[in-house]
Amino acid sequence: MTVHTTPDIAAMVRHAVHDSATVRAVGSGTWLSGGPVAADATARVVHPPGGVIAYTPGDLVITVHAGTTMQELADITGTEGQMLALAPYGSPQSTIGAVVATASAAPLAYDDLTVRDLVLGLTVVTGTGDVVRPGGTVVKNVAGFDLVRLHTGAFGTLGILTAVSLRLHATPHMDHVVTGTLDDAPDQWVPRLIANRAPLPMLVRLAPDGPPQLFARCTGNTARASALRGLVQAAGARDAFTLGPSDTSASGTHETPAAMLRHVAPDALVLRARTQPAHGAALIAQARHHFPEATVLFHPLRGTVRISVPAPRSHGDLGADADARVAAFVAGATTAAGAAVSVVVEQGAAPCRDAHPLDAAIKRSLDPHGVLPRRRAVPPDSFRP
Ligand SMILES: Cc1cc2nc3c(=O)[nH]c(=O)nc-3n(C[C@H](O)[C@H](O)[C@H](O)COP(=O)(O)OP(=O)(O)OC[C@H]3O[C@@H](n4cnc5c(N)ncnc54)[C@H](O)[C@@H]3O)c2cc1C
Structure with a gap:
């Protein structure tokens, strides 16, 4: 594989x-x-190269070429007792450029941090071949419109990322995923989870069969991790138990709960819906009703559900009527929640409409000749009431 430097790519x-x-x-x-x-x-x-450009452990900041893998980042920062606090989907061979381009923080990320929380600066080649460097290499560096956030999650449609500056964290002394089943109804356990909420990443996984399963990532020193575990048990996880260290430093296998939550088939339709956390049970009920074949992840602190609908060739009839099913879900969820529900398509081809005028204008300004990839699916306005 031939790698290309920033000037090559430009x-x-x-x-x-x-x-x-x-x-x-x-x-x-x-x-x-x-x-x-x-x-x-x-x-x-084009393949951006890998490797470290600058690492200042005392500032908890590293700048790397975009082709650096998550494993390489974990190895380099691990020697200083530090880590990049992300738990992206996919394997440890994922490159940081792709993780930023896809904004893949994934479930149970450390302290619920997202990619946008951790990217300080970028080097980007735009669709005109210009090299721009939004952001910087220190934590407080944003003045004016934040282009780093614009490129994070843009899937390379607005520019090719060639280098990334990242904020690091100290590796916690303990890092465990605690899990257990919830054996009562969502309208009982949703308020209980909210009432017992703790400052920790927590998710409920509802598979098409089997009881809802609560996962929580307890990190910190021994005292903090034990206290957090107690809170999870108070939130009602029957038989809560610790399964062992999570694999969120990108070193894991597919047996751990974090890895189990992270797997999504590339051809699945993935929707993310959000409402006020207190209306979470209504959102869950509508997700189960409209997408019975889906696996649903509920985030109690954010009030979001993530609905992964398997591809039609293996289950059901999603293909042609995906648009209608998504619209029916939005209508049902809005009525049932009695509050605004916003829905975005995180992955998948449906529903396919014209881009929002603002998105289209940004694309035109950074890629006026249409040289870079374009999105094939845009959530229509009607899905963001
Ligand atoms: C909702 C969601 C679900 C996901 N599920 C999975 C999953 O189940 N399994 C899995 O392996 N991965 C999954 N991912 C992607 C994953 O988290 C990483 O983004 C991916 O694994 C990175 O690996 P890679 O280096 O092989 O990327 P690639 O496959 O090389 O690239 C991934 C995407 O990023 C773009 N890209 C890559 N590098 C750059 C760059 N430097 N600048 C701009 N754009 C770039 C590519 O064009 C491509 O669109 C998911 C992502 C999302 C958002």
């Missing part, structure tokens, strides 16, 4: 503009068919 983009061609960044290439990017077999591929 030159390739300019050539693509001249040739009316397209360019796509590829990291380890493990998730190219996933996400909302339109397939383009003719795209010219």
